Amino acid sequence: MSTLIDAGRVAEHNAKLQANLQADYDALAGVLARRGQDIEKLTAAAQRFAVALPSWGVGTGGTRFARFPGKGEPRNVFEKMEDCGVIHQLTRATPSVSLHFPWDKTTDPSALRQQAEGYGLGFDAVNSNTFQDQQGQEHSYKYGSLTSQDAATRAQAVAHNIECIELGKALGSKGLTVWVGDGANFPGQHNLRGALERYLDSARGIYAALPDDWQMYIEHKLFEPAFYATTIADWGTSFACAQQLGPKAKCLVDLGHHAPNTNIEMIVARLAQFGKLGGFHFNDSKYGDDDLDSGSINPFQLFLVFNELADAEQRDGAGFNPAYMLDQSHNVTDPIESLMNSAAEVQRAAVQAALVDRAALKQYQESNDALQSAQALKQAYRTDVSAILAMARLRSGGAIDPVACYRASGYREKAAEARPAKAGASSSGIV
Numbered sequence: 001m002s003t004l005i006d007a008g009r010v011a012e013h014n015a016k017l018q019a020n021l022q023a024d025y026d027a028l029a030g031v032l033a034r035r036g037q038d039i040e041k042l043t044a045a046a047q048r049f050a051v052a053l054p055s056w057g058v059g060t061g062g063t064r065f066a067r068f069p070g071k072g073e074p075r076n077v078f079e080k081m082e083d084c085g086v087i088h089q090l091t092r093a094t095p096s097v098s099l100h101f102p103w104d105k106t107t108d109p110s111a112l113r114q115q116a117e118g119y120g121l122g123f124d125a126v127n128s129n130t131f132q133d134q135q136g137q138e139h140s141y142k143y144g145s146l147t148s149q150d151a152a153t154r155a156q157a158v159a160h161n162i163e164c165i166e167l168g169k170a171l172g173s174k175g176l177t178v179w180v181g182d183g184a185n186f187p188g189q190h191n192l193r194g195a196l197e198r199y200l201d202s203a204r205g206i207y208a209a210l211p212d213d214w215q216m217y218i219e220h221k222l223f224e225p226a227f228y229a230t231t232i233a234d235w236g237t238s239f240a241c242a243q244q245l246g247p248k249a250k251c252l253v254d255l256g257h258h259a260p261n262t263n264i265e266m267i268v269a270r271l272a273q274f275g276k277l278g279g280f281h282f283n284d285s286k287y288g289d290d291d292l293d294s295g296s297i298n299p300f301q302l303f304l305v306f307n308e309l310a311d312a313e314q315r316d317g318a319g320f321n322p323a324y325m326l327d328q329s330h331n332v333t334d335p336i337e338s339l340m341n342s343a344a345e346v347q348r349a350a351v352q353a354a355l356v357d358r359a360a361l362k363q364y365q366e367s368n369d370a371l372q373s374a375q376a377l378k379q380a381y382r383t384d385v386s387a388i389l390a391m392a393r394l395r396s397g398g399a400i401d402p403v404a405c406y407r408a409s410g411y412r413e414k415a416a417e418a419r420p421a422k423a424g425a426s427s428s429g430i431v
């Protein structure tokens with residue numbers, strides 16, 4: 001595997017921190033052993049953990065007010081892959097990239113595939129985009145795409161999704177994520193049932209083009225850009241559509257796409273119970289679809305989501321395999337640093353959930369011991385598993401402290417030289 005940061009630098013970084021890490025790891029091993037837990041099993045599980053990177057996350061996101069690009073932002077999909085390569089090199093937790101079309105469209109998918117393989121990266125689900133008009137596009141999505149009143153516009157949106165499947169096939173992807181912003185801004189603007197009927201009709205056209213070993217992830221979102229009634233606004237609608245479409249259609253839960261205080265972990269439990277939990281877009285938020293770094297606002301919620309995932313895995317076995325992806329927008333941080341931290345925060349929640357004593361929890365639940373049930377979760381959540389995460393990275397060839405190692409490498413400064421900013425760069429790192 002070719003590395004973007006000199007392997008000697010990473011080794012030097014690790015050598016400085018390794019003795020302290022070992023001491024922390026040994027201390028934690030002792031704490032866990034007293035609870036009957038084997039740290040080695042947890043570290044091995046942490047090493048297996050993987051979350052996909054959003055190609056659009058390596059550029060500064062921006063808001064509808066402004067975008068403040070950083071130095072050395074990637075200008076095309078190949079440069080985005082370089083940044084993803086660095087993230088994976090140092091974290092060893094992000095072995096695939098989720099592309100977004102047409103932002104990441106290339107005329108040379110085999111070159112892209114080869115480049116990715118060189119960094120040890122593969123391709124996760126591809127994302128379609130019918131929430132913007134592209135230059136030269138025949139029919140506008142101003143009033144909707146898959147739900148448009150106009151048959152030609154709907155056909156164009158379906159054709160774009162089918163093209164995404166074709167592009168994904170060339171890259172080795174196995175899934176298509178469909179998020180549409182379609183909806184109404186005013187009461188009465190849409191016949192609410194009619195819009196969903198048109199959505200389903202269009203979605204059937206996409207589903208029919210899915211290869212047998214692919215999944216179609218239906219991503220719901222409460223509001224924005226539609227401010228009154230979004231067609232696929234909630235998990236209920238997403239679930240109903242996935243049921244209607246067939247077994248390859250599943251629901252995708254983006255943590256930022258719910259009303260404040262929604263019990264997202266319960267949505268996860270419901271979707272898992274009925275075999276329709278397709279995957280996640282991890283991020284965090286305080287107010288709406290803030291797209292903040294995973295675990296930065298409500299790490300307990302993230303833990304509770306993984307607690308449900310651990311329960312589902314125990315019940316359903318290896319067949320339970322939802323796709324994990326990050327979906328964040330970085331405005332005030334270096335996107336590479338945010339994505340490295342976020343991957344580790346999601347991994348942290350997975351390891352903490354694995355610490356829950358499920359047998360004890362079951363007993364507390366069966367005896368209606370609410371207090372001890374809650375404590376069983378809290379004990380796992382309060383355990384600082386940082387040493388497990390760092391040891392997993394070290395053993396997998398990554399960096400003990402990815403952000404420190406990245407900063408010391410001068411990668412961003414070199415990228416700034418190699419990638420001079422272009423005027424008029426737009427959001428999502430797209431130029």
Ligand code: PSV
Nearest residue numbers: 127179219221254281289327
């Ligand atoms: C929409 O808010 C979303 O979460 C969808 O996943 C999009 O594909 C992504 O953000 C990028 O705009």
Ligand code: MN
Nearest residue numbers: 219254281327
């Ligand atoms: Mn999303």
Ligand code: MN
Nearest residue numbers: 254256257289
């Ligand atoms: Mn979103």
